[in-house]
Amino acid sequence: MTRKKKRTQTKKKISRKSKAGKSGTGRTSSSYKYLILQLFVISLLCGTAYVVWLNHRVTSEFEGKRWSLPARVYARPLELYIGATITKNELSKVFNSLAYQHVASLHGPGQYHKQANSIRFISRNFDFWDRREQSKRIQIEFLAGKIQSITDETNAKQLVIFRLEPQLIGKIYPEHNEDRVLVPYDEVPVFLVEALVAVEDRHFYRHFGIDLKGILRAMISNITSGGLRQGGSTLTQQLVKNYFLTRERTFRRKINEVIMAVLLERHYSKAEIMSAYINEIYLGQHGARGVHGFGTAAEFYFSRPLNELKNDEIALLVALVRGASYYNPRKHPDRALKRRNLILNLMQQQGYLSTAEANKEIARPLKISEKPSWSSAKYPAFLDLVRRQLQKNYQTEDLRNEGLRIFTTLNTRYQDIVEQSVQKRLASLEKRKQLSTGTLQAAGVITSVETGEVLVLVGGRNKNSNDFNRALDAIRPIGSLVKPAVYLTALMQADKYNSLTLIEDKPVSLKQYDGSAWEPENYDNKTHGNVALHTALSKSYNLATVNLGLKLGLNKGVKTLHALGIEAEIPEYPSLLLGSLNLSPLQVTQMYQTLASGGFQVPLRTIKEVLDKDGKPLQRYGLELKQTVESKSAFMIRHLLSEVASSGTARSIAARMPGSLPLAGKTGTTNELRDSWFAGFGDDVLGVIWLGRDDNQSSRLTGASGALQLWIDIMQGLRPRPLSFITPEGIEWANILHDQRVQDDCLHAVAYPFVQAYLPDISGTCQNDVIQKFIQEKNIQDIKVERKDDKNESNKATINKHFNIH
């Protein structure tokens, strides 16, 4: 090879090498670019997919959102009608319980004003089952403790009746324990929207979900401080945070929040977003329950609906947005007040309030209700019964989440009277019987005689406790409360028994299964020979009752108890005749309900209507009744029970409530005075009271010395109507003196009802004849009446005239 050829080859080699070197460098730079591009594309795709997923989440959850709303439980509404027995002060208390404001002059719903003999008020709108009661301006005039007139001041019309909205007494909460009162957007006060915009998001109506300037400002602050210190969050972002995300303060969450806020604004209007915000935002804590939304917060802090709040009150709620715990007005009133005033100043600066208006609002003191008016701790025993009755028709989930509106039969006025009476009387009894405080317990049920509605339920002496509900679950022997069933069984055999039929109050000895003898005794340890049926019941003679019951047959007595509404299994033992039958106070009430209503069994109920969250009627629990005891017998036993109250074991009623007679009832005492019972009624209300001890030791109280006294305390507050005796077909009244029928014009005789077909013959001598003869013989000119309780002067004249004394 020549040198020239070698040089050329070398040059070619060098040239190839240099070319190879160039393409190796070229290959490296291309690879990097390709990699970067790949990464960019992949990131783009991933980012897009993520945004798509967030978008799906936003739309599906926001649109599909059904807030879990607690069920709202209402007491019975107060009906104001001409002649209703209610005083001005009692009505004021009702208004206070409904969180009406007492004002000097009326301006809006939820306000009242007291005058000399009248009250004026503006009611709230309320949707009842049957109709909406519109807000009205009403004047009620009182006279002698009753309503004299009701005027609709809007059109100067006289009304016969007016129905107030019912008191909210409790809620049944969702499992996540969020409390919420939904407020439709068109009912949101304008001031609230303005306050939120002014304080939280000035550019709300201009931005697209995020406020870039605000974010920039916050970013700079956070970078310089090294953490998340400042928020530039819009209302939309806050809503997203509350609605979809957790409270963690991380960049990742922030990014999600920003993207979702933009997407939310893309899909929904400003009004929809604002409305959701107003109903979602967390504003406090009530025990284990979160207070969500301004509607709930208005009730929680002010016990009033949102649309009744004044501007300073709305400003306070807005203050809570930044920290419901930090600015809690109950725990940190100074802080809350300061923040509220800051907000009011801010609103003035931004032109929502004039200077004068702002100053006026700032000058108002902080006025928070002590606790929510609907605290479910208020009537736990009654709500317990409501829940049990509801669960027969509704799933627990529906009760907790569907926002049902449940209208009950509770009379809060009566309930408060009963609870106060229980506290007072138990303390007094413990003192008298030298028992330590808290030893005695009580349970009570008050119902409407004809409709079976439960007006009051007391489960124990601690009214706010959720513990053992004695009214429903204390199954106790009922003692002599069983006796009316025995005597009713007798009266059903009108051909054999009436009020005068003599029955034997003589010793009984029966062999028991174990060979021992059952030998009951009377309370006074005496026997009384042959006694009239009415006397045996009135004095509650044990021996007479056992003898009568055994003669009638235990199975018949059991049948009567079932007819009276006892569904529990009843053992057919002779001791049943003296009340060896365990029932709860509620079950006893059911039994006496049938007696009080003249033989018509009316199932006891606590619920009247259920509406859905929109006010649409779902279910109505109407009046149900069936006649299970024939009317004549029912009438006669009712009359005999009035004798128990006037002169029998419950004669304390006659002594303490003479103006309310006739009333009726029966005392009950169990062995060793473990249980003290009384069941009694007037024309309109029935009350059953149990006193005893949870440890089943002796209460040292009979039915008369314990439960009866409490019953009277209660009835003095409730003022029941005296019994009316509307004589049914087939009943005739006859005058009785010394357990014998006497002539009709006999002065000292007492009228008793009898079945017409079996009216006893006249067999007694009227004292009149004897006295008349005596007067003539002695030439008596005047008779002075010395009866202790006879204060009526006209009676003396009557007596003189009767005996032809001039």
Next chain:
Amino acid sequence: MIKTNLIKLLSTSILIFINLFFSACSTTSERNVPVEDRSATISSQQDTGNETNLVTNTEKEPESIQENIVPGDSRRQESIIAQSTSPVALAFLEDADKYTTEGDSDRAVASLERGLDIEPKNPWLWNRLASERLKQKMWAKAITLAKKSNAFASGHNQLQKDNWQIIAQARTALGDKVGARKAKEMVERFSTEKT
């Protein structure tokens, strides 16, 4: 070649991104507002809400009530309303009549039961409730309610007669011929007895 492929890939990706972005931001035609809207419910109730709180309207012609009542009831309703002495009970009876003429039996019953909360022993309210249940073909309930009315209707022969008429009709519907006959006998009896 590689360049060309890369450019194609990039442009495709961008196109996909744009499509996805716009699809993500698109709205659906129907959606549910998450917040409850009661305005429709409220306005639909407003019509019946105007006549709240029973008013003694003396200008109201009794005949206007009669014209709309089911035939056979007109004479009964007129005499019953005329005899009722309580303005509160009268107001609820008139309210029930109004609902009955509108064909709303449930509200008529609710009104009567509301009246019974206040006057539980008013025999006219019980009678009217029995009559309403009879119209609803709740035979057993109608019988019980009519008997309940009778328990308080002593001395009101016309009312007792009406109650026994209800009982007779209900028993007939239940196939209780014997019971229906007995009820009719009672109707006759109260037709001849003077009040």
